[in-house]
Amino acid sequence: MQAYLPVLKRSALFKGVAESEILSMMSCLAARVKTYEKGEMILNQGERVQDILLMLKGEAHVQSVDYWGSRSILGHITQGDMFAESYVSPNSGALQNDVIAVEKSTVAFFDVRRIITTCSAACRFHQMVTQNLFFALSEKNQKLVSKIRHISGRTTRAKLISYLSEESKKHSRNEFTIPFNRQQLADYLSVDRSAMSLELCKMRDMGMLEFDKNRFRLIETSGAEYEKDDF
Numbered sequence: 001m002q003a004y005l006p007v008l009k010r011s012a013l014f015k016g017v018a019e020s021e022i023l024s025m026m027s028c029l030a031a032r033v034k035t036y037e038k039g040e041m042i043l044n045q046g047e048r049v050q051d052i053l054l055m056l057k058g059e060a061h062v063q064s065v066d067y068w069g070s071r072s073i074l075g076h077i078t079q080g081d082m083f084a085e086s087y088v089s090p091n092s093g094a095l096q097n098d099v100i101a102v103e104k105s106t107v108a109f110f111d112v113r114r115i116i117t118t119c120s121a122a123c124r125f126h127q128m129v130t131q132n133l134f135f136a137l138s139e140k141n142q143k144l145v146s147k148i149r150h151i152s153g154r155t156t157r158a159k160l161i162s163y164l165s166e167e168s169k170k171h172s173r174n175e176f177t178i179p180f181n182r183q184q185l186a187d188y189l190s191v192d193r194s195a196m197s198l199e200l201c202k203m204r205d206m207g208m209l210e211f212d213k214n215r216f217r218l219i220e221t222s223g224a225e226y227e228k229d230d231f
Contacts, residue, residue, distance in 0.1 A: 001026050001033065002055040004108070011054055011080045012111075019126045026126065030111040036060075036101040039121040043084060043099040051109040052083045052133070058105025061184070064097045073187040074147070076179045082136055117186040132209045151190050159189045164209070168218050175217040185214075 001008075005019050014022050025031075033056065036042050042060055043049065055077050062075035062083070074097055077083050087095055116130060146166060153159040163185075167176055178185065186193035203209050210217045 001031060001108070004033075004106070007056050008054070008108075009079050011082065011190070011220060013052070013054060013082050013129060013132050016128055016131050021125045022039070025129070028126070029114045029129075033111050034109065035106045038101055038103050040101050041098055042097055042101055042105070042107060045095050045098050047095045048093075049084050049087050050112060050113065051084065052082060052088060052112050053099075054108045054110065055079055055081045055083070056106040056108050059102045060099050060105055060108075061178070062097050063100050063103055071187050072190055073180070073184055075143070076188075078179065082140075085112075085133065085137060085140070091156065150188075156189075156191045156195050158201065159191060160196070160199060160203070163189060164216060164218060167216070174219070175215070178216045179214075181214060191227065 001021065005022060006015050006162075008022050009017070009019055017025075036058075041064050042053070045064070057079060059079075059082075060077040061073050062077065063071055063073050075083075077099070083099065084094065115133060140151055150162045150166070153162050164178075167178055168174055169178075180188055182197060183193050186196045190194065199212060200209075204211065205222070207219055208221055209219055
């Protein structure tokens with residue numbers, strides 16, 4: 001765990017906790033580490049969890065697959081991100097989605113009961129970690145609201161505009177790289193990949209944006225043209 005101290009310190013769960021204190025809390029929180037190969041399932045739909053997971057290295061997708069095999073990407077997990085916290089409540093039921101590694105990934109597991117219960121050693125920063133967990137849940141809820149806003153657009157263009165606009169705000173600039181390839185972006189926005197690619201080309205031809213693979217540059221326009229719902 002020593003090698004991942006910088007990642008733990010930057011994470012929402014250990015925000016404000018000194019590195020020396022983080023190390024001393026690892027046994028208190030029953031921390032353990034596991035590595036997954038690309039394409040390997042980290043968590044499976046139907047599984048029950050009692051741990052909060054934190055991505056130490058790598059990336060993963062939260063996804064759902066319907067009866068006919070169609071996939072939807074619900075979230076993207078990167079280094080330092082916490083996940084599975086929504087399912088640790090005794091009444092939250094089994095996982096409704098899969099979490100799959102999109103590259104070789106290392107994950108830390110923390111027993112949620114150890115987090116919400118003060119240990120006998122009375123760790124000085126234990127209360128701070130519990131508070132951080134609450135704030136992280138609030139932030140995760142905001143991300144889910146954003147996701148709903150993106151996919152609730154009536155058209156593929158509306159969904160793209162919503163998503164790319166938010167990415168621009170997140171990066172505080174009009175040029176940025178998104179964490180998805182074309183198929184993954186289509187799965188995330190719940191649209192057909194071919195239709196989405198066609199729409200991106202239309203938006204490029206209209207002078208709304210430029211793109212190269214997963215890198216985008218948004219261009220200011222009068223807005224009059226893209227308000228037309230002719231697609």
